[in-house]
Each structure stands twice: as structure tokens, then as C-alpha cells.
Amino acid sequence: MKQRVITAVVALLIFIPLLVVGGNLFSILVVAMGLVGMSEFLTMKRKLLISPEAIIAFMAVACLLVPSNWINFFPNGIFYSGFYFFTLVLLGYTVVSRNRFSFDDVGAIILGAIYSGLGFHYMIYARQESLWMILYAFLITWITDSGAYLIGRQIGRTKLAPHISPNKTWEGSIGGTVSAVIIVGIYLFFKQGVFPYGFLTMLGITVFLSIGAQFGDLIESAFKRHYGVKDSGKILPGHGGILDRFDSILLVLPLMHFVGLI
Structure with missing residues (x-):
């Protein structure tokens, strides 16, 4: 630790x-x-x-x-x-x-x-x-991940993808997305002029990107399991590799491009 x-x-x-x-x-x-x-x-x-x-x-x-x-x-x-x-x-x-x-x-x-x-x-x-645009991306990934972990530990029962990531649950997944929508929604409310879409549209995009962040995490878990490794690398002692730390954001950012944010 x-x-x-x-x-x-x-x-x-x-x-x-x-x-x-x-x-x-x-x-x-x-x-x-x-x-x-x-x-x-x-x-x-x-x-x-x-x-x-x-x-x-x-x-x-x-x-x-x-x-x-x-x-x-x-x-x-x-x-x-x-x-x-x-x-x-x-x-x-x-x-x-x-x-x-x-x-x-x-x-x-x-x-x-x-x-x-x-x-x-x-x-x-x-x-x-803009700085606010990249902070939006990081907020989604950080809050989704933290919310899924905390809520999953408390009430998680139903396994989300047991063959890929045994500890993840549907309850945690939904909780992570709800957490992201609430907290990032506050951020969006005060930064509406930064984004090209209206507030409600951005909330919908946030739901989409939060789900994408969780897929990013699962995708990396899938290829690590395929290659039989625990971590993608060792450059960050105690945390694994660069891909371990940025797995969610590496899917969120291209998705932001596809929806016209970058």
C-alpha cells in the first residue's frame, strides 16, 4: 500500500x-x-x-x-x-x-x-x-471507476463479467454510471459554455462515455487474461503499467471524438 x-x-x-x-x-x-x-x-x-x-x-x-x-x-x-x-x-x-x-x-x-x-x-x-474538455474526460473515468468500486463493495451481488473480471458487479457498474452522471452533471452545469451541446445532451453523452469507460477497463482485463499476465507492465510500482492506469480513458477519448467533442 x-x-x-x-x-x-x-x-x-x-x-x-x-x-x-x-x-x-x-x-x-x-x-x-x-x-x-x-x-x-x-x-x-x-x-x-x-x-x-x-x-x-x-x-x-x-x-x-x-x-x-x-x-x-x-x-x-x-x-x-x-x-x-x-x-x-x-x-x-x-x-x-x-x-x-x-x-x-x-x-x-x-x-x-x-x-x-x-x-x-x-x-x-x-x-x-481546452483544459475543461480533458478534465471532463478524466472526471468521467475517475468517478465511474471509484463509484463502481465503492458501490460494488457495498451492495454488489450480480457478477458483470465473471470470466474476465470476477470482482465487477452489475450493481457496481450501474452505481458508477449514476455517480458519474450526478457529479459530472454538476461540473457540466457550471461549464455549459465550454461544450458544443446543451446540458441534457451532455448528460446523455456522459452516460454513454461512462459505459465506455467500463468497457475500456474490461477490454484491458480481457487481453491481460488472454496473455496470462496480472499487469500490463511494471513502470508504475504498485499500480502496474501505463495501460493499466489509462485503460478507461483510452476508450473514452476516441468515443468523445466520435460524438463530436474533440
């Missing part, structure tokens, strides 16, 4: 000031977190981080992570052309490696790159939208 607290305090002392300041400093931090997230995928796949496939994977995810105003080389905003190029290189490497690196490996790595790359990409763009 002491280790968890120390790690949390140190991480927050780094993350929160950079979140508030924004700009390139925050973008650099987020790009670094996205690359670490990719390394965690590769490690779960039991790929050496200095192997050819890993180096190509890092280049691919960098194309999704790096803000387009940093390097005006690839077209289409977040360098889709570069990402597609490195995907083709990975496919070609299946031939060069004589199928030691297989088509299934390519699929898993590319999916991991999209998950980590675009998730953290939209964290950068949410902050560029």
Missing part, C-alpha cells in the same frame, strides 16, 4: 502540472506514455523491444501519436500514410522472417498500436481543445 501511495503521489505531481500547462510539454509526456503503452503490448506478446518488428511497431505507433504540427511530412493530420506504410513493412517482414513473425503477430501489434496510439493521440487533442 505504501508503495502504491508513493507512486501515485509522484505520478500526479508530474502529470497534473503538465496537464494544466498543456502545450508541447504535455504532448511530449503523452507521446512518451503512448510509446510505453506500445512496449507493454510487445512485452505481453513476448517480443524483444529491440527486435525488428518492435522497432517497426514503435515507428507505426509514433505516426498516430505525434501531433501533426510537429512534423509536416505525412499528409492527413495524424500521419495515416506513415502508419499504413509501417503496417505494410510489418506484413513484408513476415516473408523476410520466414513466418517466424506471423500474420497473427502483425494483427495483434497493429491493433495494439491503434489502441495505444489513437487513445493517447486524442488525449493530446482533448487538451488542445
Whole structure:
């Protein structure tokens, strides 16, 4: 417990000031977190981080992570052309490696790159939208998670996804979403001018994103169970990896893009 607290305090002392300041400093931090997230995928796949496939994977995810105003080389905003190029290189490497690196490996790595790359990409763009927009995303994930945990411990009886995450319950899940709607609803009431939709529409979007946050948590639990690991990484002592700490927000942020918030 002491280790968890120390790690949390140190991480927050780094993350929160950079979140508030924004700009390139925050973008650099987020790009670094996205690359670490990719390394965690590769490690779960039991790929050496200095192997050819890993180096190509890092280049691919960098194309999704790096803000387009940093390097005006690839077209289409977040360098889709570069990402597609490195995907083709990975496919070609299946031939060069004589199928030691297989088509299934390519699929898993590319999916991991999209998950980590675009998730953290939209964290950068949410902050560029405004501090209040990214705080909205974090509030949903934090309150949903905390509410689900606290309410689930008190009244949770019906298992939500026992084969993926045995401790989660329907009661906790519903409680987490209700908590998010109430508390984030107060935030929205005082910050209505920040968001492009009316108050009631934003409450509906909050319900949708709160459910998405819980799916993000379950998705990460599912692939960790698939790979037979307890944590995605060890970079945060007592907390696991970057993907462990940001699993919910990595789904919430792209969903915010789809509903027109970022």
C-alpha cells in the first residue's frame, strides 16, 4: 500500500502540472506514455523491444501519436500514410522472417498500436481543445471507476463479467454510471459554455462515455487474461503499467471524438 501511495503521489505531481500547462510539454509526456503503452503490448506478446518488428511497431505507433504540427511530412493530420506504410513493412517482414513473425503477430501489434496510439493521440487533442474538455474526460473515468468500486463493495451481488473480471458487479457498474452522471452533471452545469451541446445532451453523452469507460477497463482485463499476465507492465510500482492506469480513458477519448467533442 505504501508503495502504491508513493507512486501515485509522484505520478500526479508530474502529470497534473503538465496537464494544466498543456502545450508541447504535455504532448511530449503523452507521446512518451503512448510509446510505453506500445512496449507493454510487445512485452505481453513476448517480443524483444529491440527486435525488428518492435522497432517497426514503435515507428507505426509514433505516426498516430505525434501531433501533426510537429512534423509536416505525412499528409492527413495524424500521419495515416506513415502508419499504413509501417503496417505494410510489418506484413513484408513476415516473408523476410520466414513466418517466424506471423500474420497473427502483425494483427495483434497493429491493433495494439491503434489502441495505444489513437487513445493517447486524442488525449493530446482533448487538451488542445481546452483544459475543461480533458478534465471532463478524466472526471468521467475517475468517478465511474471509484463509484463502481465503492458501490460494488457495498451492495454488489450480480457478477458483470465473471470470466474476465470476477470482482465487477452489475450493481457496481450501474452505481458508477449514476455517480458519474450526478457529479459530472454538476461540473457540466457550471461549464455549459465550454461544450458544443446543451446540458441534457451532455448528460446523455456522459452516460454513454461512462459505459465506455467500463468497457475500456474490461477490454484491458480481457487481453491481460488472454496473455496470462496480472499487469500490463511494471513502470508504475504498485499500480502496474501505463495501460493499466489509462485503460478507461483510452476508450473514452476516441468515443468523445466520435460524438463530436474533440
